Amino acid sequence: MITDKYFYHVVKGWVVEMIVKVENVSKTYKNGVKALQNLSFEVREGEIFGLLGPNGSGKTTTINCILALLKYEAGNIEIFGEQMTPERYDIKAQIGYVPQQVAVFNELTVEENIDYFCGLYVKDKTKRKALVDEAIDFVSLNDYRKFYPKKLSGGLLRRLNIACGIAHKPRLIILDEPTVAVDPQSRNKILEGIMTLNKQGATIIYTSHYMEEVEQICSYIVIMDKGQVVSHGTKEKLKAMITLGETIEITLPNRNEAYLELFRKLPNVLDCFYKDRILVVKSGKGQTNVPNVLQLMQEHNINYENIYSSLPTLNDVFLEITGKELRD
Amino acid sequence: MRIYFTRLKCLLRDKGNLFWAIIFPICLGTFFYLGFGRLTMDSMIDTVDAYVASDYTLDILVKEMKEVKINNDKPLFNVDVSKSKDELEQLLLDNKIKGYIYIENDEIVYRVNSSGLEQTITKSFLDQYLQITTLIIKVNTTNPDKLLDVLTDLGNQQSYVKEILAGSNPKANRLNIYFYALIAMACMYGSFWGVGLVRDIEADNSPLAARVNITPTHKFKLIIMYFLAALTLHFFGNVVLVLYLKYLLQVEFSNNLALIILTSFVGTIGGITFGSFIAVLVTGSPEKKEGIVNVISLFLSFLSGLMVLEVKYFIDHNIPILGYINPASLLTDSLYSLYYYNSISRYFTRLAILAVLSIVFIIGTYIKMRGNRYDSV
Numbered sequence: 012m013i014t015d016k017y018f019y020h021v022v023k024g025w026v027v028e029m030i031v032k033v034e035n036v037s038k039t040y041k042n043g044v045k046a047l048q049n050l051s052f053e054v055r056e057g058e059i060f061g062l063l064g065p066n067g068s069g070k071t072t073t074i075n076c077i078l079a080l081l082k083y084e085a086g087n088i089e090i091f092g093e094q095m096t097p098e099r100y101d102i103k104a105q106i107g108y109v110p111q112q113v114a115v116f117n118e119l120t121v122e123e124n125i126d127y128f129c130g131l132y133v134k135d136k137t138k139r140k141a142l143v144d145e146a147i148d149f150v151s152l153n154d155y156r157k158f159y160p161k162k163l164s165g166g167l168l169r170r171l172n173i174a175c176g177i178a179h180k181p182r183l184i185i186l187d188e189p190t191v192a193v194d195p196q197s198r199n200k201i202l203e204g205i206m207t208l209n210k211q212g213a214t215i216i217y218t219s220h221y222m223e224e225v226e227q228i229c230s231y232i233v234i235m236d237k238g239q240v241v242s243h244g245t246k247e248k249l250k251a252m253i254t255l256g257e258t259i260e261i262t263l264p265n266r267n268e269a270y271l272e273l274f275r276k277l278p279n280v281l282d283c284f285y286k287d288r289i290l291v292v293k294s295g296k297g298q299t300n301v302p303n304v305l306q307l308m309q310e311h312n313i314n315y316e317n318i319y320s321s322l323p324t325l326n327d328v329f330l331e332i333t334g335k336e337l338r339d
Numbered sequence: 340m341r342i343y344f345t346r347l348k349c350l351l352r353d354k355g356n357l358f359w360a361i362i363f364p365i366c367l368g369t370f371f372y373l374g375f376g377r378l379t380m381d382s383m384i385d386t387v388d389a390y391v392a393s394d395y396t397l398d399i400l401v402k403e404m405k406e407v408k409i410n411n412d413k414p415l416f417n418v419d420v421s422k423s424k425d426e427l428e429q430l431l432l433d434n435k436i437k438g439y440i441y442i443e444n445d446e447i448v449y450r451v452n453s454s455g456l457e458q459t460i461t462k463s464f465l466d467q468y469l470q471i472t473t474l475i476i477k478v479n480t481t482n483p484d485k486l487l488d489v490l491t492d493l494g495n496q497q498s499y500v501k502e503i504l505a506g507s508n509p510k511a512n513r514l515n516i517y518f519y520a521l522i523a524m525a526c527m528y529g530s531f532w533g534v535g536l537v538r539d540i541e542a543d544n545s546p547l548a549a550r551v552n553i554t555p556t557h558k559f560k561l562i563i564m565y566f567l568a569a570l571t572l573h574f575f576g577n578v579v580l581v582l583y584l585k586y587l588l589q590v591e592f593s594n595n596l597a598l599i600i601l602t603s604f605v606g607t608i609g610g611i612t613f614g615s616f617i618a619v620l621v622t623g624s625p626e627k628k629e630g631i632v633n634v635i636s637l638f639l640s641f642l643s644g645l646m647v648l649e650v651k652y653f654i655d656h657n658i659p660i661l662g663y664i665n666p667a668s669l670l671t672d673s674l675y676s677l678y679y680y681n682s683i684s685r686y687f688t689r690l691a692i693l694a695v696l697s698i699v700f701i702i703g704t705y706i707k708m709r710g711n712r713y714d715s716v
Binding site: 040041075078079080081082097100101103104106108110111112113114115116118119123127128130131132175176 | 341342345348349350351352353542545546547549550551552553554555556557711712713714715716
């Protein structure tokens, strides 16, 4: 059995390389804010690794520590099995980074920007040209090659930001909230692109506070809060960890507080409350409660506009673990 | 070189930077020219106190000095021949007078305790006096029959004052120091490029810099390439400024244009490295750094005589060390020594100090920036 430190893991008989290992990292900012507290996790080759957490939970700080941009007072970070430091240019050469804020040169066109950043990794001019063309294709910015960033919309700018980080075809791509303030069309395009990159062989670290995105693309998820890992696993495993099984939302013509007691008496109901005119019924694991809810409404002549049932989300996982919503 | 050319492209397309670093000094030079155009030589020059030792004097020299006028009724020198050499020496040591003249073994000696406008005027007068007397003596010995012609020619020439102070420029030469200080200020404006260099490389200064930091490009390489790009552009701007002042505004510099350009080159390096050094020392946003660098640059230019000429003389006289560590003063002094003193050694000393300061600045910048992890980004 291969036991070369943490460098290789054996999963279902396959040797999987450890790409990133974060071990007991703690980081306190000068203003006293404890951004990371004993943070540990591992990212394996081929994963789309999701770092999910509300704003201020320490996701970006984690990324900046991994990239050796930030000082941290305790812990250890390895990339590709090697200690990561600011001078490890050999490691940096294999990483692509898409920062949360758009970081491009306003004085350079779309094509020049991608070429510049790609050129910091790839010296060969012919090879670089092909990579730049490919990146432009990838983010669908062909029609905007000669545009300056100031002339681009928010979504297009985000795509340029991504292209600058991935053009050199890195082995590890770190995307820090790449879809913030992006229209739905661009967002879908970005998420599809990330999955394509992963299929092409890149390991992805993806941070977001949008649980839907993380659920959609990530194969492994770490949920963070207050600089700590509060839970981790696949989305299925995370959802299985909580008691919630189903959420039923009933839109009523009028809010009636008396209904709450009625619904609470249904079997397996964990909680029942109003969100404006919507009555929310949360049930535990097991069979769906929809038939019971419908029957109750019929028996008590409760009119409703629509009824909607959903399985637990990562927000529910976060809510159950921390007592607050991801969007808080 | 790709990094260099891309950086150059970025700088060229940043119109704000171009304005402040290149266009603004040219505008300021033009305003100086237009403003000073109203000032006449008479209003700029005051009568200079001149002391001649009573026990080592030369009557003809004293007579000439008393006869020289700035205009028809304003004498150039207020000649005092009442004190002995020993008395004057003591006064000089006590800083009560700026200099005195005595004649020993047929040689005119002018002793001063510092440099300054009055000393320059007196020295220039004495130089010219010596040239003329030497010429007359030489003609009298070699071609006495030509003496009358020579004296007639000399009589037709302009007065001493005009010879000394006017030159070919219709404005008084004293004003030139404002233009020298302007060149110094333009070089110091290179500090903005220096701040920009740090802003775009130090990860805690901008998201762009953070992005550049995680690439496999060595920081030293980035610093050098960004520096060279800034140097190229700003040096070009400063050469344009010098040529504009010299050929369009007819500001008098030394005849040695190459040395003036060299001054500008070293000054540009000094300005950029100074800006980058301050930017790595000051913590905070790039805007804050720019503000601080701006204030310091203007203050240093002020000390070099940009706004009030007397400040430079005051510094040179009372706190000379400040003149040696102030890049703007070193630049002004370099040009000053080329023009007023025609002194190459003084010139190169100033330039060498500035070069050493620049090396200190760039090394300091690199040491502060290299392999850095940041507290926050």
